[in-house]
Amino acid sequence: MVENRSDPETDRIGWEGGYWYNETIDVNQSDGLSERERETLVARTMARVERVRGLEFRSEVPVTVISQSRFAGAQRGRSTSTERRVLTNAKFEALFMINESRDAVEVRRNGTAASVGGFYSSIRGRIVLVSDGDGVRVDETTLAHELTHALQDQHFDLSEFERPTREAHNAIDGLVEGDANLVKHLYERRCGGAWNGTCLAPPARPNEGGAGSLPRVGPYLLRYQPYSDGPAFVNEFRQRGGWERVNDLYEDPPASTEQTIHPELYGEDRPRTVSIEDRSGAGWERLRVGDRPNYARVGEAGLASMFVRPAVATQGQVSVVPASDFFASNDSLDPYNYSTPYSAGWDGDRLVVYRNPSTPVTEFGYVFRTAWDSPAEAREFADGYRELLEIEGAERVDGRDRTWRIEEGTGFGDAFRLRVDNETVTVVNAPSVEDLSDVHREAGNRSEG
Numbered sequence: 001m002v003e004n005r006s007d008p009e010t011d012r013i014g015w016e017g018g019y020w021y022n023e024t025i026d027v028n029q030s031d032g033l034s035e036r037e038r039e040t041l042v043a044r045t046m047a048r049v050e051r052v053r054g055l056e057f058r059s060e061v062p063v064t065v066i067s068q069s070r071f072a073g074a075q076r077g078r079s080t081s082t083e084r085r086v087l088t089n090a091k092f093e094a095l096f097m098i099n100e101s102r103d104a105v106e107v108r109r110n111g112t113a114a115s116v117g118g119f120y121s122s123i124r125g126r127i128v129l130v131s132d133g134d135g136v137r138v139d140e141t142t143l144a145h146e147l148t149h150a151l152q153d154q155h156f157d158l159s160e161f162e163r164p165t166r167e168a169h170n171a172i173d174g175l176v177e178g179d180a181n182l183v184k185h186l187y188e189r190r191c192g193g194a195w196n197g198t199c200l201a202p203p204a205r206p207n208e209g210g211a212g213s214l215p216r217v218g219p220y221l222l223r224y225q226p227y228s229d230g231p232a233f234v235n236e237f238r239q240r241g242g243w244e245r246v247n248d249l250y251e252d253p254p255a256s257t258e259q260t261i262h263p264e265l266y267g268e269d270r271p272r273t274v275s276i277e278d279r280s281g282a283g284w285e286r287l288r289v290g291d292r293p294n295y296a297r298v299g300e301a302g303l304a305s306m307f308v309r310p311a312v313a314t315q316g317q318v319s320v321v322p323a324s325d326f327f328a329s330n331d332s333l334d335p336y337n338y339s340t341p342y343s344a345g346w347d348g349d350r351l352v353v354y355r356n357p358s359t360p361v362t363e364f365g366y367v368f369r370t371a372w373d374s375p376a377e378a379r380e381f382a383d384g385y386r387e388l389l390e391i392e393g394a395e396r397v398d399g400r401d402r403t404w405r406i407e408e409g410t411g412f413g414d415a416f417r418l419r420v421d422n423e424t425v426t427v428v429n430a431p432s433v434e435d436l437s438d439v440h441r442e443a444g445n446r447s448e449g
Helices: 035-053 068-076 082-094 104-115 140-156 166-191 214-249 257-261 299-313 375-391
Strands: 063-067 118-121 126-131 346-355 365-372 403-405 415-421 424-430
Touching (some): 035 063, 035 166, 068 104, 068 126, 082 104, 082 346, 082 365, 118 140, 126 140, 140 166, 166 214, 166 257, 166 299, 299 346, 299 375, 375 415, 375 424
Antiparallel strands (some): 346 365, 365 424, 403 415, 415 424
16 A cells, blocks of 8 residues: 555546545544544545546545434335335235235335445435444445445436336346446455455444345345346446446446346347236226326346245245256356246336225235247246246136136235236236226237136
């Protein structure tokens, strides 16, 4: 490391706030960081991020600290409309991730409240660190990750990216989080090399990371996909044309998670728009959310997570996709394999929800339609979906073609109808077998599913 290196006459990559990227700093966080120490660490980390990423910070990045209890309270106290809550519950129920006995919004908020150690807010242009109550301690590589988001925002304006659905969010995050995680990976390598012994890393938080309790396994898998596939996706373009090629991706980000799971499809295979005609009756009405889309899209990442979840949740005792396939990668940039036989070939999806004013708010139906690159891939998805139904205890309904029923009290107690029609697969869900046609009346000319 370098001692007392003189400051440059003008700002340059590798120098920020009076500190060079390879300069020794007087910081000791054994009893928590003081404000001065925090400012020093932030400045040098900014310089190091510049050195790794090859971009100059255009302005300072404010860093504030809040307690873990305050952060958790803010997460759990956020307001969610009834309609949006129903849509969220239906989405995770349709993926067999969170059953009817739990509220998906609360499950996700509790997971966030328990695991987040810091985040970058593009709205406020600042980083927020979450303190565990014993003083502020910072993992330097995590700080580098969040500072990379600030750097992205200053150069590419992250607020410009529309993320109305989980699929859109994950697709964009394949670039945004992929870029930041790649920087973190390269930063960590230097911490073990040229910067060895100078990178700060506090003791791990006791509840940090991972899927946590069983209800959070599915949502964790779904949200983690861009963190797993994104770095490898970004690195492929960096190897082709350096960081300048990565910068160009912000002008044309991935159009789907399919493109980050299979980078060779980037720019080649844009998803189709899937539509679902309203064929409801007998009092059932399509859910209207208001200021958000009235539908959900989960993408190939969502479907892959759906098929992988049983194996991860049961430690391989029950599976559609074996756990060994999901954890097969030895690549630290891409630790999980989100390419499965049942979800590959995805070409689009849409989920719409139906409610009947005469039934409780927790009783709803939905239509979940997926589109595929070929009829064979549509049939393969349907095969995997039937395996999921069997895992959840579904039984075929006598006298009803392609219809299953899961008994009440088992978590996903509903009726299901599965239809394969060339390159599309449509799942209709309702509280009872009799309600299926009221939620979505079938059209003719169906093929066998």
